[in-house]
Amino acid sequence: MYIFNILSKKTKLIFILSIFFFANGFGQQKQLQDYINVGLDNSPLLKDLKNQKAVNLVDSLKILAGYQVQVNGISTNSFSPSSNGWGYDYAITNGTSFTQQVVATKKLVSKENLANQHEAIRLLNESLNVSGKISAQDLSKSITAQYITAYGIHQQIIFNLSLLDLLKKEVAILKVYTEKGIYKQTDYLNFIITTQQQEIVNYQLAAQYQNEIASLNYLCGIKDTASVLLADPIIKIEPLAEIERTIYYQQFIVDSFKLKNNIAQVEYNYKPKLNVYADGGFLSSFSYMGYKNFGASAGVSLTVPIYDGNQKKMQFTKIKIAEQTRQDYRDFFMKQYDQQIIQLLQQLTATNKVIVQAEKQIVLTETLIDANKKLLEIGEVKITDYILAINGYLNTKNTITQNTINKLQIINQINYWNKK
Known part of the structure; x- marks a missing residue:
């Protein structure tokens, strides 16, 4: 009993419907860009980076607010009893202290210092912009790679x-000649086995395709189990950019500016600081005519850094080490980038050569199969030779498909590193 005959009616129906689905193009067709757009929209990481930028904007406003006039209400009240000479020194405590004041203070800061602090926030947001672009590129690359795999x-x-359809037509012809005694029963059975093997392969591919689509949906954050058809991925090599213009190199540039900004901020932190204040209210010890102790005062405070144990020098040393680390990572990236692009271009060239050779071979195998078909129709073909020709055609076609997919994957990687 043949494999196809022992399958349940339900399984047969699924197989027939799958053939109808793929062969006739029914089902929703989706483009690569559709998946990329949804994946980018659903990415929690990209949303997080966007929210961090909004938080930094709030921090920038807080810097401005910190240099505005700060007004506070202060209430300080104390009673220091004494008896027989025991108790706090009256000259210090006045026995009783009652303070109700409104105090206004303001830090005076130079425009340059304030601008440098805002520049630090701007550079932090610029760093988040670069990180967002890199994260988006990482996600787009992963989605594209999975799309290409499923498409393959x-x-x-x-x-x-299409090959299975051909085999089944040939089986019908071979059956007639076998019944007439032109071909042996074993020849007919060998051809049947070849056909059934192809059916099994199709079952496996259908299951694998659904798994790959599920993985693609998972990457994009799509909750959907419906069958889809994938349109041809339109992927071309983008013009190679100078390494300094890629988004990956931009991070090193931003980091350099951030370190320079840190140096400037250390310098500002060690400049003299000037604060002004004013207060008004009631301040009394009630020792004499307390009801007249309403008043106001104003003043200026100046802080001049003199010595802090060489902490300023230590901060500069830390920044210098960070700059050296940045340069080391940058130099390594440049070497890695050049090597990666060269290697990918070599792989692309080699893959194209394989495709060209396989396409030449496929012409010969198609000619051989056509010849065997004609010989089968008149009962003069050797079935073993025909099966070998079919297997050769199948292997060559799979070679072309696999290398075409590899080519798309290589281009995807080149475009990943080449992102501006």
Whole structure:
């Protein structure tokens, strides 16, 4: 009993529907960009980076607010009893102290210092912008790679279904000649087995395709189990950019500016600080005519750094070490980038050569199969030779499909490193 005959009616129906689905193009068709757009919209990481930028904007406003006039209400009240000469020194405590004041203070800061602090926030947001672009590029690359993988399986299914259709037509012809005694029963059975093997391959590919689509949906944050058809991915090599213009190099540039900003801020932190204040209210010890102790005062405070144990020098040393680390990472990235691009271009060239050779071979195998088909129709073909020709055609076609997919994956990687 043949494999196809022992399958349940339900399984047969699923297989027939899957053939109808793929062969006739029914089902929702989706583009690569559709998945990328949804994936970017759903990414919690990109949303987090966007929210961090909003938080930094609030921090920038807080800097401005910190240099505005600060007004506070202060209430300080104390009673210091004494008896027989025991108790706090009256000259210090006045026995009783009652303070109700409104105090206004303001830090005086130079425009340059304030601008440098705002520049630090701007550079932090710029760093988040670069991180966001890199994260988006990482996600786009992963989605594209998974899309290409699923698309490759889809292409194999389409080809294998057309091949299976050919085999079944040949089985019908071979059956007639076998019944007439032109071919042996073993020849007919060998051809049947080849056909059934192709059916099994199609089952496996259909299951694999659904798994790859599920993985693609998972990457994009899509909750959907419906079957879809994937459109041809339009992927071309973008013009190679200078390394300094890529988004990956931009992070090193931003980090350099951030370190320079840190140096400037250390310098500002060690400049003299001037504060002004004013207060008004009631301040009394009630020792004499307390009801007249309403008043006001104003003043200026100046802080001049003199010595802090060389902490300023230590901060500069830390920044210098950070700059050296930045340069080391930058130099390594530049070497890695050049090597990666060279290697990918070499792989692309080699893959193209394989595709060209396989396409030449496929012409020969198609010619051989056509010849065997004609010989089968007149009962003169050797079935073993025909099966070998079919297997050769299948292997060559799979080679073309696999290398075409590899080519798309390589281009995807080149475009990843080449992002501006």
